[in-house]
Amino acid sequence: MYEELRLDNQLCFRLYTASRLITQAYTPILKQLNITYPQYLVLMVLWEQDGQPVNDIAHRLCLETNTVTPLLQRMEKLGIVVRKRSKVDKRQQIVSLTRKGKALEQQAFETIPAGMGEELKTCPLKQEDYAHLAEELDSIIETIKNR
């Protein structure tokens, strides 16, 4: 029995579980907007800056285009984004929000922060703990990205 191979000693398992469970907590809230969690991430990217090529969106989310392309195709079917070939560089697909996609921002603002606050209100972590957690996660993310 190797200590290093104990599930309870794995940071990665905690990250994996925490990530899945938080995403699960988002799901019922996002369902009201008829979107999934990865689609919500794409929307946040576009709400910050509308009209971006697929590559920029993928890079911002640390995903590959072969993940993002079908995601965007589904979002286009839902009528929340449109994709148009760039005239400057015909290889690029420029992704833009539709009116419906833009309208979701207000709806998200009204439901998501409050809803997630409710989900996590019994969590003993304080404001500073969350800030600290964010810093540590950023360290790990940067380390692996630059490896």
Place this chain on the structure above:
Amino acid sequence: MYEELRLDNQLCFRLYTASRLITQAYTPILKQLNITYPQYLVLMVLWEQDGQPVNDIAHRLCLETNTVTPLLQRMEKLGIVVRKRSKVDKRQQIVSLTRKGKALEQQAFETIPAGMGEELKTCPLKQEDYAHLAEELDSIIETIKNR
């Protein structure tokens, strides 16, 4: 532009990204053992205690049986576990390690901790930071599990 909807302010996005990137870092190492990351998690559960029903494995990993069942079926095809109906309760499938599955423990011990140490050696986090991070993640996990 709502601060609450900025990608950079999302704890969840950090968890999601950190989890994916760490799993990616595991992948080349696990490939030497011809297993995936979720399969490695199942193996850790079985190395701790061989011969468990599907439910117990799923519960330990905070997964549903509809995720674990196909995972186990693939592992059975690979010849690292076997599933046998319990004679006490014929509904239960008891999952056990094969000789090959048991042998993987030694191989995992020899390659994974060293390999991951190498991957993360440039990470500025100290031993105590990792311990702290683990505690905070456990808080979040427990909060959501008990909601």
Place this chain on the structure above:
DNA sequence: TAATTTTGTATCGTGAACGATATAAATATA
């Protein structure tokens, strides 16, 4: 400018996750 390389996106196949549903076995209840 012709040939080569790089870049941006898409397609394909596999393995998760997970909601919804199905089914048989075990347990509880009438």
Place this chain on the structure above:
DNA sequence: TATATTTATATCGTTCACGATACAAAATTA
């Protein structure tokens, strides 16, 4: 003990992730 309920697992459909590959457009080089 017959019926209803619960439990353990499996199946199905959809949506990610992601490695491998394909292909056209752009950039580079010969």
